Amino acid sequence: MPPRRSHKKSRAGCRRCKVRKIKCDEVHPRCGNCSKHGVSCDFEHPGVRDTHTPNIASTSDATPAPTETPRPASSTSASVSAHSPATHGDSPTNASDTTTPTIIGSTPVPIYKTPEPLPLSSTTTKRNRMLELKLLHNFTTMTAKTLSVSSPVLERIWRVTVPELAFSSASYLADTLLAVSALHLRSSAPHDRELIRASHSYMASACSEYGACLSKGVTESNAEALFLTAALIAFQSTASRIFTRDDINDRTGGYSLPLSWFHSFQGVKAVVAATWQWLRISTIVIPIIESQPALNLDLSGHPTFFSDLMVGVEDEVAKFENDTATQLETRMAYQHAIAVLDWAHKIPYTGAPLVFLATVSRRFIELLEARRPRALAILASYFALLKCLDDVWWLKGVARREIMGIVSLFDPDDEEWWPRLQWPLRIALHDNVIIPPQVWGRDWAAQTTNTSQGGGFVSHIELLSDMFSTMPQMNGATPDLEPAHQYIVEQEGMMRDILLPEGLEILPVD
Template sequence: MPPRRSHKKSRAGCRRCKTRKIKCDEVHPRCGNCLKHGVACDFENPDVLADLQTTAASPSTPGSTADYLSPVVRNAVPSFSSVPYNGSSSTHPLYRAPSTPTMSVTTPMSHRLLELKLMHHYTARTCKTFTFTAPVTEDIWKITVPSLAFSGSQHLADAILAVAALHLRSLAPNDREMVRASHAYMAASLAEYSATLARGINDTNAESLFLTAALIAFQSTASRVFTKDELILGPQGAEDESRRDGLPSDKPRHPSAGCYVIPFAWFHSFQGVKAITAASWQFLRSSSVVTQVINSQAVLQLNFSNGPDTFFGHLLDGLEAELSAMARPRPPSSPPDPSASIDDLIPSTRQAYQHAVAVLNWAHKIPHKGAPLAFPATVSRRFIELLEERRPRALAILACFFALLKSMDGVWWLQGMARREVLGVVSLFNSDFFGPDAYAEWWPHLEWAMRIALYEHVGAAQGVPIPAEVWGADWFAEEEALGRQAEGGSYFRHIEMLSQMVGGGGSVPPVPE
């Protein structure tokens, strides 16, 4: 074996070769490596040395430059047309987690300008769309919320930019840049929001988590305007299973193509706001920002009598007969039901329906105050299960809720929502899912919702109310009457009770699907 050739170590190489940890040929005035790559060499330009030393002192690691890259740079988010959506959060582009950069990248000027454009639009216009029923909170959404984001809340900052991009997209539906931006920023916000929740809620992050949850709920609601998920491309339905009470199963095995899909993201996201409020109330109750947002909402005053004298009392007609059918013994050949026992299910079902109808009755009186939006946040988990099971009564209640949104048809993210969703829900009664007699049986309970959904509300943009003879109530007269009945004018009592039920270490709300 020949003797090993001696190697002479040298420290005279240029700084760039040392940074890259490669051998420098030490050729002056420009070394071979720098010449090959077409970069400046400190041999010929000593001024480069200071820049190289700064770069070497700031290595690309998580928590440095990469953390501040725009999600538009971090994520290569595809358009809807290139990503199949099957209802799962793992395949929807809105919920793709951002990838981790492997090298330091300078944010292109175009993306810096995009973020400036989005933030400007948010503070100038978008923030006002959160406060159309409570102008007193405009400074919170316009000034305080961005300030909280700038103080270190990345999930809140990304959520702000996401809703601003969605608003701009509504003004220019074919702007592909805004489509990508709205998805990318919300994906980044959801990823960081989930990671923060996993680390735990405390006094330093509770406020920003609450506000991010509210913006996620807004995004989930507003996104419905742009999605086409009522069309499920799948094989024609196989036979549905039967329930022991004679009603259809919780869902068909293979939904028919073109079948309307209930926007459960509304309920999941608004329920998430409720859950995080209850879980972190020990911190939020002393926040002037959160308490002002909460107290700006219309006072929830529910009448649980729900008799025939209430506007939506008819939605409970025949409820006891339906509950009795649930209690019928199963045929010996029927498989055991893995769900909750009937002793628990019947009272929870009754309460779910009664509470949902009570919320409708309250919201019907003061819809211009944003009261209908309390419905997806306040209904019980059991009611959402009844919707998942496609119970006719639950769907009729849902149609009436969507009809209430007609009162806010002048708001960009709710425009056309009532018509679209009511027609979608009613289409289920016209399908083969419930049988040939369902439409005639439930039409008396759907007639008001259809009439309101199809009403041409020409004064919506100017805030002109729907005539009382069409709507069924005088908004402003009812508002005055409810104002006299209000005690304290606050949601605090309701939230205090809810937070006690959740407990100090309550469950963390899930990320909306």
């Protein structure tokens, strides 16, 4: 009888083969037996092998051992080895058996698991997510710097604080940030259809949600978000003007006035006045207001640089206004608008001219809509003030284009108004942003006006708040926001008529 061939028992087989008491071919990353039956093999996860060897002797070929109940993590390896029964997940199976064994819960769990899918909409694509990241990055690194003329504190609010507020409380504010950022990127790529669609789609979404919120009223928790959204909508309305055609024609073929600018800024004013009880103590809104130069208006009637724009006002109101109250309202609308021009003319490079849009009265806007010559001449002078901000991306070329458009509405033989348009024309045609005093009409650099205190704006808002407080209350506690809601509805419609390029459909945001 030949000697018995020596045999070395393998101890490196997979756990499943050991439990089934069959020879494992030890093929990695999945042994032959496990591959054949389509089950998990612990060779695939070498770092998650049990710390103890199964008790083969206690395993019955006919009856599987009960499934092991997991022990607390604090149990020691010694107690596990001494007291834990062997665990296996299937009954012994012949090599020819093609039935897939049942996997019991003790199958080793891999360390690295496939992550659960993110809770994104089924319509959200990777491209859309990357676009939003791009827009947010651009807003925080670039756009926020352009929302303030010369205020580091205000820049940080737009760059850091406002996005944080958008993430925590208001999706419409977040949509507005993305819309403004897309518009900013368009200034370098005006024909990029992806940016065009993003700018309009996000703004349309923001206006819809924002309008719904206004219709329900405001609370202390959302007053800041509503103000910031209104401010960014007004900014979007203003900045979008640079992407319109050079002639800025309306449906009749003539020059189209930028009425959307005024409507959107009037909306900001209405929101501020209606929510001032909360905004007056806001650490976000008050710095924005105080960053503006003091609004010191001269309403005394003394001669000023723009006094000639008031000449003949009595004859005009007597001709066009039927009652004394309307005559007084019209006269005051002109007087107040011209006072703002005089104030901003003294300190043009501080950003003061931008205040004009929010401070003029509703009556003045009605006079613009009626295309009264005096209102148009005042508007031309306002755009001349913006010439000193021509290096800002969203105001580049605006002064010249708008003034030439307004002038086109006048007859050159008009002896009454054509001479009063000469100053805006000279400013519009000037080649440089820095305008010499002899052209500007005042040595603005030598002015001693104190622009470091912002109390004038706070007082102005206090007056508006008092006016709104006399209106009916919503739900017994919330200020009436119908004026603000009206403006935002008007603005949403104007976006489609004025801001939307022809042939481009506004699609919902994914």
